[in-house]
Amino acid sequence: MRVAYATACGLALAGLVHVATVLAIPALSEADAVSRARSSESLDHPQQVYTLATGDNPAPAEAWLPIPDPAVAVGVCAFDLEDGPMRVSARTGPLMLTLAAHGRRGAFYAVTDQAAVRGALDLVILTRAQYDEALANDDENEPSRDVRIVAPEGRGFVVVRVVAGLPSQRPAANAAIQAVSCTIDSPGDEPAGGAKEPAKPNG
Amino acid sequence: MAPAAEAARPGGGAAAPAGLLRRAWAKASTVGLALYAVALGAGLGLASADWATRGGYPFGGVAVGPWTAWPRAGSPSADPYTRAVNARRGEVPLAVGEGLLLTASTDDSGRTLDATCTYRLSGVTPPARAWTLTVAGRGTPDPGRPPMREGFTSTEILREADGRFSITVGPEVEPGNWLPSPRATGPIRLAIRLYDTPVAASAGSLDREAVPALTRLGCRS
Numbered sequence: 002m003r004v005a006y007a008t009a010c011g012l013a014l015a016g017l018v019h020v021a022t023v024l025a026i027p028a029l030s031e032a033d034a035v036s037r038a039r040s041s042e043s044l045d046h047p048q049q050v051y052t053l054a055t056g057d058n059p060a061p062a063e064a065w066l067p068i069p070d071p072a073v074a075v076g077v078c079a080f081d082l083e084d085g086p087m088r089v090s091a092r093t094g095p096l097m098l099t100l101a102a103h104g105r106r107g108a109f110y111a112v113t114d115q116a117a118v119r120g121a122l123d124l125v126i127l128t129r130a131q132y133d134e135a136l137a138n139d140d141e142n143e144p145s146r147d148v149r150i151v152a153p154e155g156r157g158f159v160v161v162r163v164v165a166g167l168p169s170q171r172p173a174a175n176a177a178i179q180a181v182s183c184t185i186d187s188p189g190d191e192p193a194g195g196a197k198e199p200a201k202p203n204g
Numbered sequence: 205m206a207p208a209a210e211a212a213r214p215g216g217g218a219a220a221p222a223g224l225l226r227r228a229w230a231k232a233s234t235v236g237l238a239l240y241a242v243a244l245g246a247g248l249g250l251a252s253a254d255w256a257t258r259g260g261y262p263f264g265g266v267a268v269g270p271w272t273a274w275p276r277a278g279s280p281s282a283d284p285y286t287r288a289v290n291a292r293r294g295e296v297p298l299a300v301g302e303g304l305l306l307t308a309s310t311d312d313s314g315r316t317l318d319a320t321c322t323y324r325l326s327g328v329t330p331p332a333r334a335w336t337l338t339v340a341g342r343g344t345p346d347p348g349r350p351p352m353r354e355g356f357t358s359t360e361i362l363r364e365a366d367g368r369f370s371i372t373v374g375p376e377v378e379p380g381n382w383l384p385s386p387r388a389t390g391p392i393r394l395a396i397r398l399y400d401t402p403v404a405a406s407a408g409s410l411d412r413e414a415v416p417a418l419t420r421l422g423c424r425s
Contacts, residue, residue, distance in 0.1 A: 007237040011244030018249025019256075026257060026288035033291035050296075068295075070397055071354040072336045075296065097334055097399060101299040107280040107287065108299030113333075113400045153280070160296050164334045164399055166359030 027105060035105050038079040038158035047076025047161050047181050072165050074174040078183035079158040086127035086135070086186040088147075089159050093117045094177055097164045102126055102150060104157040110150045123147045125186065128155065159183065257288040260307075268410045270314075270418045271306045271396070275407035278302075298397065303332070304404040306396040311418045317392045319385040321423040322374030325394070327416040328367070332401035334358050339373055339394055341387040352384050371416075375424060394418070 027033065041048030051069045069075070080087035091098060093114040100122065101111035114122060125147045127135065132151050139145055161181050165174035256262055262285050265272035276282050277290070278297030290297055298305055310316055311323060319341060329335050338355035356371060361381045363369045371381040373394065386392060396416075403410055 003233075003237055007241040008244065011241035012248070014241065014245025015248035015252065018245055019253045022250060022253035023257060023284050023288050026253075027284075027291040030291040032294045034294050034296045037294055068338070068340055068395070070336050070338060072357045073397075073399075077296070099302045099400065101278075101302050103278075103296065103299070104280070107282050108278045108297070108302070109280055111299035111301030113302070115333075115400065162302070162399075164336075164357070166334060166357045 033105075034077070034103065035079070035156065035158060038077040039156075040079075041077055041158075042079040042081060044078070045182055045184055047078045047159075047178055047183060049074070049076045049175070049178055051075040074163045074165065074171070074178045076161045076178040076181065077158045078161070078181075080126060080152075080156070080183070080185075082126070082128045082131065082152060082155045084185050086125050086131050087159070088184050088186050089122075089124040089126070089161075089181065090184075091117075091122040091124075091161065091181045093120050093122065094173070096166075096170060096174055096177055098122075098177060099160075099162045100124055100181075101160045101162075102152065102157060103160060104152060104154040106153070108160075109153055109157075112148065116148070118146055124159070125149045126152050126157075126159070128152060253288075256285055257292055259289075261286050261289050265307075266407045266410070268306070268407075268415050269412040270308045270310050270312050271415045272308070273407040273410060274305045274307070275300065275404055277305065298404075300404050302404075303397055303399040304330075304401050304407060306398070306415065308394045308396075308418060309391065311420045313420070315420065317373075317394065317418075318423065319387050319389050319392050320375060320425075322372060322376060322378070322421045324370055324372055324419050324421055325416045326368065326370040326419070328369075328414065329358070329396065329416060330398055330401060330403045330410060330414045332358070332398035332403075334399045335401075336397050336399075337371060337383070337394065338397070339383050339386055339392055341385075341390055341392050354386070356381060356383060372421075374421070 030036065038048070051074060078087070078089060089100060091100060091114070098114040099111065100113075101108045102124070103109070112122065112124065116122065123146065125135070127149060129151050132149060135145075135149065161178055163174040163177045165171045261274060261277060264276055264283050264286050265274050274297070277286055278299045282290075289295070308317065317323065325337070335358045336355050340354070361369050361371065369381065371383055372378040373383045373385065373392075375385045375388070398404070
């Protein structure tokens, strides 16, 4: 009787432990994409997590994507909005390119190169306060062409994917990942100055 | 406590040590049962959480014929198990605006896809700017068997005049679009990734005609 009671208590406890563990895994994991992407925070271009093998080159060691798509080059830029808004600038090319902004809870925004204006895709990820500030600083005669996205959380990463339809396009796909720039908009800057600055490394 | 003191007071009798022993045993068994309950709870809870978040997503998929679409794997509305699986594997799932992942581990008649069998994947894919088909076996790849080809892209494949296509997955060399089995034996899985597709937002409305059929042609015995 007492053994049955203890077993019932144990099973109830197992249920609680199960739920608590599953909910805690994303926060405690050190192998998740947000934690791993953080090593790229100081880079001004995406860290390549999956480079398309060219010829017989094996994939690089930093390829931590579990089941990578063998035809898609992937790069990540980590951001921490406490340092300021993050600007991601991509130039569209012949290859299909997608950008997605992820937080710890999942992707909160995604855009493909079809949304580009005159071949350029400018994404600015900011907090609500930084968004209000940017709106207040906007010049009415010269509206900003940036796509502004308010992030639900301060830390996350942007994923750049470039699809190489043919094996011969793989070097171009890898180069397209490297050509994307990820910069921190300095908070004091005028919007126009902030927009010009990141364009330089691309030019 | 009080009866034990009374029993001990008359002194010297054989009943006193026996009563004490019984009480000690009862106390020890209570502690033991409590420990057993805690150990059972912790052990079962952790083991079941590990089991549920290991490998693929336990649920959240939309079944379309032999394929399962995972439209919410990368969105903030993903269920906690999906998030835990992504966190443990370091996966960067496709976001809704980016694309859609479809996986298959069985053929049209429900049999598990096997590396020794030949399958034909034919028909059309849902509309997308680009798609890729990937084949993978479970576990780590065999080092003695370098992959000849892991997948096809929508640009690479040979098509019929009407735009339909047929891809053969199997261990034997085939003419046309041949995708070699990734390993000699064991279960295999197929994945279609649709990039920049309008169906990602409405995966529930996909019907069987819109995804490729997967038929088993035969098995090497």
